[in-house]
Amino acid sequence: MKLYTYFRSSAAYRVRIALNLKGLAYESVPVHLLRNGGEQLGEAYRAVNPSALVPALEDDGAVLTQSMAIIEYLDEMHPTMPLLPQDALGRARVRALSLTVACDTHPLGNLRVLKHLKGHMGLSEEAKMDWYRHWMNEGMAALEAQLARDGATGRFCHGDTPTMADCFLVPQVFNAQRFEIGLAPYPTIAAIHEHCAQLPAFRQAHPSQQPDAE
Amino acid sequence: MKLYTYFRSSAAYRVRIALNLKGLAYESVPVHLLRNGGEQLGEAYRAVNPSALVPALEDDGAVLTQSMAIIEYLDEMHPTMPLLPQDALGRARVRALSLTVACDTHPLGNLRVLKHLKGHMGLSEEAKMDWYRHWMNEGMAALEAQLARDGATGRFCHGDTPTMADCFLVPQVFNAQRFEIGLAPYPTIAAIHEHCAQLPAFRQAHPSQQPDAE
Numbered sequence: 001m002k003l004y005t006y007f008r009s010s011a012a013y014r015v016r017i018a019l020n021l022k023g024l025a026y027e028s029v030p031v032h033l034l035r036n037g038g039e040q041l042g043e044a045y046r047a048v049n050p051s052a053l054v055p056a057l058e059d060d061g062a063v064l065t066q067s068m069a070i071i072e073y074l075d076e077m078h079p080t081m082p083l084l085p086q087d088a089l090g091r092a093r094v095r096a097l098s099l100t101v102a103c104d105t106h107p108l109g110n111l112r113v114l115k116h117l118k119g120h121m122g123l124s125e126e127a128k129m130d131w132y133r134h135w136m137n138e139g140m141a142a143l144e145a146q147l148a149r150d151g152a153t154g155r156f157c158h159g160d161t162p163t164m165a166d167c168f169l170v171p172q173v174f175n176a177q178r179f180e181i182g183l184a185p186y187p188t189i190a191a192i193h194e195h196c197a198q199l200p201a202f203r204q205a206h207p208s209q210q211p212d213a214e
Numbered sequence: 215m216k217l218y219t220y221f222r223s224s225a226a227y228r229v230r231i232a233l234n235l236k237g238l239a240y241e242s243v244p245v246h247l248l249r250n251g252g253e254q255l256g257e258a259y260r261a262v263n264p265s266a267l268v269p270a271l272e273d274d275g276a277v278l279t280q281s282m283a284i285i286e287y288l289d290e291m292h293p294t295m296p297l298l299p300q301d302a303l304g305r306a307r308v309r310a311l312s313l314t315v316a317c318d319t320h321p322l323g324n325l326r327v328l329k330h331l332k333g334h335m336g337l338s339e340e341a342k343m344d345w346y347r348h349w350m351n352e353g354m355a356a357l358e359a360q361l362a363r364d365g366a367t368g369r370f371c372h373g374d375t376p377t378m379a380d381c382f383l384v385p386q387v388f389n390a391q392r393f394e395i396g397l398a399p400y401p402t403i404a405a406i407h408e409h410c411a412q413l414p415a416f417r418q419a420h421p422s423q424q425p426d427a428e
Contacts, residue, residue, distance in 0.1 A: 046359075050356060050359030050360055050363065051314060051356040051359070051360065052356070053318065053356075062303055064303075064306045064307075065310045065360075066309065066310040066313040066314065066317070068309065068313055068317075069306045069307075069309035069310040069313055070306070072305070072306065072309060073302055073303075073305070076302045076305070088287055088290045088291055089276055089278075089287075091287070091290070092283045092284070092286065092287040093278075093283075095280065095282065095283035095286060096278065096279045096280040096283040099280040099283055099316070100265060100280065102313070102317050103280070103282075103316050103317050103320075103321050104265065104267065104321065106317070107317050107321040107322060108321060108322070108327065113322065116348070120348075121341070121345070127335070131335070134330070134334075142264060142265040142266070142267075145260075145264030145265070146264055146265065146279075149264065
């Protein structure tokens with residue numbers, strides 16, 4: 001398998017965690033999101049993924065896009081170390097937690113959005129960061145509320161083994177820390193993040209451990 | 215089943231289509247997103263869904279959130295009229311198309327974001343609409359590119375029967391039309407939308423057909 005990735009892309013980071021949790025070997029194909037005006041916007045990468053976003057996964061000639069669709073696919077093709085619970089309600093919960101990051105949090109602070117705020121709309125760095133922190137805090141608060149009120153939360157987002165939801169939580173925390181958003185209001189998220197950070201699958205997927213890390 | 219819904223919410227609209235395609239009866243519980251400063255933000259609804267977003271589905275005492283997680287759950291619990299293909303690659307494709315709307319398009323034009331742009335950031339109506347159209351067009355172009363280049367696209371997003379991806383496409387087109395974003399650059403999306411509009415399941419899920427329609 002070939003993963004089109006960028007070390008700091010949080011969507012690519014999610015897929016790297018899932019691949020590692022399942023013990024699947026893959027080749028990293030770095031796509032530099034800042035160099036050359038953004039390599040993801042060039043024709044070569046658009047032929048791989050017309051959405052011009054990372055990650056994309058090439059498996060046996062097929063190209064898959066969207067981190068959540070890729071992780072569900074990996075889980076279906078490689079059922080050992082399942083990333084979704086056995087029961088339908090549990091699966092719905094893990095998907096909802098993942099989507100709270102994927103839909104309600106991450107898209108608003110994505111690189112292309114921050115670039116648009118500054119470049120096209122002429123926002124100051126301060127106003128851009130105000131936007132970023134506002135939406136990241138909204139999203140983290142929603143995730144914390146879901147995790148804190150539910151007995152299904154354990155050492156990880158759902159019970160005591162990692163699931164897809166943890167593949168989404170950890171890169172989101174990485175982003176928060178990078179932009180100095182404190183975790184104090186989010187003790188459940190912080191505790192789960194600690195437990196994840198003890199596992200090699202998560203540590204080896206960290207941006208700093210990637211071949212294209214800067 | 216009880217669906218917490220708002221007639222114009224495109225995430226609720228997705229779930230209504232899925233319920234109708236499967237022929238599942240449900241009770242609508244309207245949550246008015248504008249009245250009383252936004253009923254979704256009140257304590258009563260936060261007890262249902264701490265994310266303060268519609269929809270939420272109550273089934274047999276359990277509350278499910280996030281439109282995509284709800285649709286996957288309905289598909290698992292009620293397998294007739296499947297909304298996901300039989301093969302893993304097909305499922306990955308339908309999920310990726312759905313996520314192109316759910317993650318890359320809709321979150322940037324969501325009500326709470328538009329309110330923040332105008333209220334908190336003081337943007338003019340014109341600048342707000344410029345933002346809206348920019349991201350909706352980016353998202354629709356990405357969806358069109360994925361659909362147009364792939365032989366798996368048929369009368370619907372994936373083959374000749376509706377799938378989850380069509381539940382996402384149609385509300386997105388409704389939003390585009392509401393804000394006068396032309397479909398001319400998106401002929402594949404427009405054709406699929408036409409085919410969907412012929413089916414009662416889609417027509418009956420339309421905002422104008424809801425008990426809380428204004």
